[in-house]
Amino acid sequence: MSKKISIAIDAMGGDNAPDKTIEGVKLFLDTNKSNNDFILNIFGEENIIKKKINKYNIKTNSINIIHSNTVVSDEETPLTAVKNSKNTSMWNCIYHQIEGKSDISLSAGNTGVLLVISRMILKMIDEVSKPALAGLWPNQNGMNVVLDLGANIECSEQNLIDFAELGSALFKSLFPNEKPKVSLLNVGSEEIKGTELLKAASKRLKDLSSEENFIYKGYVEGNNIMSGESNVIVTDGFTGNIALKTAEGTAKFITQNLKKSLTKNIITKISLIFSYFSLKKFKEKLDPRKYNGAIFLGLNGPVVKSHGGIDSTGFYHSIDLCYKIVKGNLMSEIKKNLKLSKGV
Amino acid sequence: MSKKISIAIDAMGGDNAPDKTIEGVKLFLDTNKSNNDFILNIFGEENIIKKKINKYNIKTNSINIIHSNTVVSDEETPLTAVKNSKNTSMWNCIYHQIEGKSDISLSAGNTGVLLVISRMILKMIDEVSKPALAGLWPNQNGMNVVLDLGANIECSEQNLIDFAELGSALFKSLFPNEKPKVSLLNVGSEEIKGTELLKAASKRLKDLSSEENFIYKGYVEGNNIMSGESNVIVTDGFTGNIALKTAEGTAKFITQNLKKSLTKNIITKISLIFSYFSLKKFKEKLDPRKYNGAIFLGLNGPVVKSHGGIDSTGFYHSIDLCYKIVKGNLMSEIKKNLKLSKGV
Numbered sequence: 108m109s110k111k112i113s114i115a116i117d118a119m120g121g122d123n124a125p126d127k128t129i130e131g132v133k134l135f136l137d138t139n140k141s142n143n144d145f146i147l148n149i150f151g152e153e154n155i156i157k158k159k160i161n162k163y164n165i166k167t168n169s170i171n172i173i174h175s176n177t178v179v180s181d182e183e184t185p186l187t188a189v190k191n192s193k194n195t196s197m198w199n200c201i202y203h204q205i206e207g208k209s210d211i212s213l214s215a216g217n218t219g220v221l222l223v224i225s226r227m228i229l230k231m232i233d234e235v236s237k238p239a240l241a242g243l244w245p246n247q248n249g250m251n252v253v254l255d256l257g258a259n260i261e262c263s264e265q266n267l268i269d270f271a272e273l274g275s276a277l278f279k280s281l282f283p284n285e286k287p288k289v290s291l292l293n294v295g296s297e298e299i300k301g302t303e304l305l306k307a308a309s310k311r312l313k314d315l316s317s318e319e320n321f322i323y324k325g326y327v328e329g330n331n332i333m334s335g336e337s338n339v340i341v342t343d344g345f346t347g348n349i350a351l352k353t354a355e356g357t358a359k360f361i362t363q364n365l366k367k368s369l370t371k372n373i374i375t376k377i378s379l380i381f382s383y384f385s386l387k388k389f390k391e392k393l394d395p396r397k398y399n400g401a402i403f404l405g406l407n408g409p410v411v412k413s414h415g416g417i418d419s420t421g422f423y424h425s426i427d428l429c430y431k432i433v434k435g436n437l438m439s440e441i442k443k444n445l446k447l448s449k450g451v
Numbered sequence: 452m453s454k455k456i457s458i459a460i461d462a463m464g465g466d467n468a469p470d471k472t473i474e475g476v477k478l479f480l481d482t483n484k485s486n487n488d489f490i491l492n493i494f495g496e497e498n499i500i501k502k503k504i505n506k507y508n509i510k511t512n513s514i515n516i517i518h519s520n521t522v523v524s525d526e527e528t529p530l531t532a533v534k535n536s537k538n539t540s541m542w543n544c545i546y547h548q549i550e551g552k553s554d555i556s557l558s559a560g561n562t563g564v565l566l567v568i569s570r571m572i573l574k575m576i577d578e579v580s581k582p583a584l585a586g587l588w589p590n591q592n593g594m595n596v597v598l599d600l601g602a603n604i605e606c607s608e609q610n611l612i613d614f615a616e617l618g619s620a621l622f623k624s625l626f627p628n629e630k631p632k633v634s635l636l637n638v639g640s641e642e643i644k645g646t647e648l649l650k651a652a653s654k655r656l657k658d659l660s661s662e663e664n665f666i667y668k669g670y671v672e673g674n675n676i677m678s679g680e681s682n683v684i685v686t687d688g689f690t691g692n693i694a695l696k697t698a699e700g701t702a703k704f705i706t707q708n709l710k711k712s713l714t715k716n717i718i719t720k721i722s723l724i725f726s727y728f729s730l731k732k733f734k735e736k737l738d739p740r741k742y743n744g745a746i747f748l749g750l751n752g753p754v755v756k757s758h759g760g761i762d763s764t765g766f767y768h769s770i771d772l773c774y775k776i777v778k779g780n781l782m783s784e785i786k787k788n789l790k791l792s793k794g795v
Contacts, residue, residue, distance in 0.1 A: 184643075245704075246704075247704070257638055260638065260645065260646055261646065292693060294601055294604065294688070294689055294692040294693065301604065301689075302604055302605065302689070328693075328696050329692070329693045329694065329695065329696025329697035329698075329699070329700055330696040330697070330699045330700035330703070331696075331700060332697060332700055333700050333701065333703075333704045334700070342693075344638070345638055345645075345646070345690070346689070346690060346693055348638040348673070349636060349638065349672075349673045349686075349690055349693065349694050350673070350693050350694065350697045351673065352672050352673030352674040353673035353674070353676060353694045353697045353698050353701075354673075354697050354698070354700075354701040355673070355674045356673055356674035356675060356676055356677050356678070356698075357677065357697075357698040357701040357702055357705075358701055358705060359674070359677075360589075360590075360591070360677045361701075361702060361705050361706070361737065362705070364733055364736060364737070365709070365733055367733075368732060368733035388712060389708055389709055389711075389712035392708060393705065393708070
């Protein structure tokens with residue numbers, strides 16, 4: 108029997124934890140009833156977690172509760188995190204991972220602290236200059252990996268090259284049958300557009316472009332992020348964060364207005380009877396919970412950050428993301444990519 | 452009788468010009484039949500324009516055709532524009548404006564060239580460091596002014612302060628009954644977030660915030676651009692361009708998928724009968740043609756750039772925007788804002 112996929116879950120992070128996190132675990136277990144290839148290591152206050160496990164009627168050998176008596180507070184800043192967060196449920200997840208007992212960690216807690224702890228304990232991969240926060244984003248043909256989403260407010264040319272390699276490796280591990288097509292996010296698609304830094308990065312990505320590694324498709328503008336021509340979108344953390352949140356805000360604005368229009372009066376409500384199933388599918392496709400989970404890349408092991416305000420369905424999707432990342436051999440994909448690009 | 456609002460229109464710029472532009476003129480004239488307070492100065496090949504004026508059956512004393520026998524090409528770059536674009540319809544618009552014969556210019560032609568020509572002929576306002584490209588963007592309560600949308604890829608702290616003043620003046624001229632509420636676009640709303648440059652600009656905007664000028668509301672994240680808490684969103688041209696285009700792309704992605712869902716089968720098509728008028732209103736509210744027209748600010752006179760690919764309805768909206776900008780006394784609002792902020 109091959110080694111089981113081992114996921115460290117911080118049950119205490121995010122709004123309504125551990126209720127939401129344990130309900131998310133329940134959803135994951137229900138969906139994967141027939142799979143026996145994983146183990147979920149659940150970190151947090153043992154008594155509380157056991158109560159929730161009873162509440163959700165979880166009966167399985169695939170979980171393992173590991174007691175941690177403290178939790179990272181939402182007010183904790185990255186500056187004091189290392190001093191104050193030792194032995195919290197979040198800390199213990201990452202520690203479990205560096206000891207080789209988990210393959211990946213998941214938390215819905217404080218993002219800044221998670222990044223600092225992960226970086227301190229797991230350490231950076233030697234060849235990578237900075238870690239990046241990557242996310243999934245729907246496009247016309249499937250899914251994009253977009254990075255950096257905010258780990259690095261300012262980036263160098265080398266950072267962007269590293270992000271292209273890390274993003275491609277993540278894409279390959281999640282979608283093994285598709286080719287990673289990398290683009291740099293820019294204000295125009297012509298070569299003369301953008302900052303000197305972007306032009307230099309673009310030139311180097313063109314040289315690195317290859318069939319095995321990734322295909323470099325040049326610049327992509329904001330309006331084409333979702334067109335599906337590229338599937339790995341590389342940018343600095345400031346721009347990536349603004350782009351992601353702007354897309355979220357726009358989607359919310361539109362769907363709220365649509366909802367208002369369709370529930371305005373009795374006539375439009377009747378229309379909902381006829382379009383109910385189609386609109387439901389439409390809503391499901393765009394459901395942000397499906398894309399929940401940002402991935403820290405560049406460390407000696409992957410760490411996934413779930414949105415803090417997400418519900419149990421969203422948390423379930425982030426557990427599922429962890430499972431797919433390990434199953435797709437992300438870390439060996441990263442090493443392969445780095446090897447190819449550094450010409451080792 | 453007070454002086455008429457005088458608008459210089461480059462009839463030859465953009466796709467399908469001058470057909471689209473003259474049809475846009477026709478729509479504007481039809482909507483403003485009862486107004487006698489404007490004159491449209493139409494620049495381009497006189498014979499062609501006259502033909503189109505006949506085609507659209509335009510009969511009015513409110514237009515004035517001014518012959519220009521050349522046109523700025525789409526391939527022209529800002530570097531050679533000044534040499535090659537003299538006496539084009541675009542050039543003649545701006546020239547008409549500096550001579551005091553028009554109050555504002557409008558073109559759907561080459562953006563880079565329009566910016567270079569406008570800056571060269573109209574010159575910058577002394578107190579302003581860089582011109583900015585501002586746009587309108589819907590929010591939950593009405594409309595935002597967002598700038599810079601791409602005129603300046605890199606910006607200083609002073610540029611952002613100037614953009615706040617220019618944007619507020621534009622907002623006041625377009626919506627005289629509302630107060631400009633300024634925010635800086637950032638990756639978080641807490642004071643510690645963002646680059647040093649943003650933090651310095653934020654500190655200065657807090658000091659400049661006043662009842663007469665603008666109220667500074669702090670940082671805004673991408674997901675709250677459309678929430679309506681601020682209505683003047685300030686950012687550098689790189690970020691602004693990415694944010695605007697990402698919002699456009701997201702809106703397109705969602706509405707395309709919605710359309711697909713609602714026309715999928717006979718049942719969902721029946722639903723459209725019941726929701727037709729509500730969906731039509733929903734579509735109208737989000738119609739990008741309504742927000743057509745980016746405004747160059749910081750020059751000794753406003754210049755409006757219409758989207759090149761827009762249709763006649765979109766072009767009509769950009770003429771209407773020009774009319775409102777002049778009617779709202781944008782230039783005197785700008786001078787008032789600068790006076791207040793420089794403490795003159």
